[in-house]
Amino acid sequence: MAMGEIKRVLLLYTDPYYLVKQVYPYGLDLLATRLRQEGIEVRIEYAFLPSADPAANLSRTAAEYCPDLVGLGIRNIDTCMACEDFGDVSGEGYRSFFFLPMIRAAADAVREVLPGVPIICGGGGFTVAPRQLLDYLDVGFGVAGEGEAVLSSFVQAWPDQERIAQIPGLVIRSERRFTENPRGKFAFPRLPMPARDPGFRHAYESMGLPVRVKRGCNQACNFCVEPLIEGRTFIYRDIPDVIQELRTAASMDGVTKVFFVDTEFNVPDLDYATSLVQGLLTEGLHSRFRFASQFLPRPFTKDFALLLAKAGFSVILTCTSFADEVLDASGVSYRETDIVNALALCAEHGIDATVDLIFGLPGETWETVDHSIRRMNDLPATSLRRYEYTVGARVYPGTPLARRIAEDGGRNVYGNPTPELLELCFYCVPAPPLELKGYVDARVPSPMRFDNELSESLRARLAVGYLADHGRYVEAYEEFLSLSLPDKSAVFDYFFRLLANSGHAGTACLAAENLRQVIDESDSPAFRDQAGVIDYYLAILRRAGF
Template sequence: MSVSARPAAAGPRFRALLVHANPFQRVTPVPAYGLERLRTAAESTGAEVEILDPYLVAEDAIAAARAAAERLQPHVVGLGIRIIDDCIVVDHPAANGHGPIDVSFLLPEIRELRRALGEVVPEATFVAGGAGFSACPQECLEYLGVEWGVVGAGEDAFAAICAGRPLKQIPGLLRRGDEQGIGAYHLGFGGPTKRDPLYAPANSFPVRTRIGCAMQCAYCTAANLMRRHANTDIGVVLDEIAQTVEWTKARGVGRVPIFFADDEFNLPDEKHSIAVLRGIVERGLADSVTWRAYFNPTPFSDELAQLVRETNGLVSITVDSAAEKVLAAAQKPFRRRHLDELV
């Protein structure tokens, strides 16, 4: 199904299997928030969409994926690739900055998952996406043997796939061999996300208030976005928080833990974050949530600090160094004085 992923109009209901292709779930489990957003976006199409998190729910992830594909017989298989490797510097005093690096390359395992799924449903169209994929999309498509991918937000593209639009006509879809790579990154938003019951016991529930990144740090793949970013509508953010609180409390959770899944919650300025937190207070949600987010050391006004306190927030300051030379070389959007003022 290379031209259109949809069966004939008189055929069966369109079916899609969204697979959280994240072996790191064995180490640090997280909700498949991106896949939840895709499924929510496709609701209006009438498609049957299932989420599978094989590395979370099964000892044998490959067997679990095979079984799910055999049962559902999907027309489209989406591979959500959140992480492509973990890179951990092994420190010891004698290394002087040149110590060994422990890298676990995860794509070989993901390729085996893709191969197994392809054996079960050889006629299905495979589409890759996710944060890790979006950092090097063409390289991932080539390595995995996948024809199509979505760089950045995939809600609109996935809904169009489920609605039966020809793949070549869908904005936001990238094809293997195209000239575009991360330059095809799509900034887009849907409505409030409907959660999967699988993640009810999660230690936090992601909520995205913006997409992209306002920074251009020298060492980060997000620098390739050239500071492209956009804010989600405040009403949509607050609706999602309110729905998550209602949904989670119905499952026995007391105060609901939220993680604002933004690169930096207070960049490019703090107006958006202040509006989100003020909205939490005005909607009477402050006593029902705790939350955390990544912050740049600046801007951080007294007003923002007070709202963090009122809404039970936990601030994670993303500081790589306090040395001026290192901060300048890394193109960080703060300096030592900002860190001193904040502390």
């Protein structure tokens, strides 16, 4: 191999929130698929599993796979929520998570374990503040926006700095300056579809398989970063390609849920969305999958609702507030009547609906807070309707809200509004986030909890599945033996099924016997039902000769 030539790429998924909700690294799959088509060997790993120490994980990977380039996939820099029950950063009126120290630890681990190997950053979280993040992470290169073509060009150009400097969408940090090249024109690639990484099987089985159908956001919500990430021009994927991807996914064991990862499924109008749902029905895919996506309350017609119901969609309605004063001041395109109409249509057609609200946005007063609470109680939660709400708006760089607080001198801002706006800061009126949340919680039937604890117990549990997904069954079994009874109980079904279906029925039997023994020793009634299930599994294995 010629000096400096890139033949092996490691894509490192660095989202700490994966330890709470296992969202599949779909973007990294897309990058890997493009590079593999061009003859590049690619591996995708998660930075914080199986060990909590990214350097330990990377050392294990580097021992068998020495990459020429490491890509850091940055999906989130925080949770954007101001009232986290277990947040690791708190201040006057707020408590939240800040992920950048962990992401910086992953970047430091790359420099420690793989000195001299170039690093490039990308992802939705990175695109929000590319220059600031390159500086914070001490990294020289990044991709703003869609990454497939940019990363491909970077790999082909390396180490020619003159060619690299001309790549559209690339952000370059040097000792003297930052250069942020304008993004190139994006087009969805045709087949082949991205190959789903079996190392993240647990993610797509538990949270659903993400599928792209379009890019772009034409909304003007003044607190939102989606137009910065997606661009304001809509680019649609050919519907036959979407259908083919789903046909391929239908052969994957364990995949029952599909989440269409649009900004909002039904914008800018219903034409494309209607054609896509009709295609799903024509192909009979609604009998194989349960579909979900995010929707705005407008446009949302009776005919469209009927179509969604036939296809078995669940909808996440981005409603923001029931108060028109807040909707108007926040730059939102719909109004209370649109929300009420969408909820009525969902109820009429039996569509499962999650209603997302945000208290404390621009225009919020105690009167508008009370109005939204009354609406939540007038249109109560049912078996097919639930409310989820957050409090306060995370202020991100480049948004209209960021410009507003700069002009207002930082009034109604909680946290640390640095010039870069990387550190946590939240806009919230008419009270601090935690105070406002307490007010809302006391007046709704089901107060919202944010129990997103990044616990060692949860990490250890996830490590078992992660190791098994990567075919490291002996290590997974050893990790399983070290777990507490509640953690063993939680991970057992997935671990047992994976072992039994991959030719490791003997180890599956040992894991089942161990859990059965621990349950017996605990004499806890909470695990009595599972003991019966374990006995059933063991009987099947023993009849098969194990």
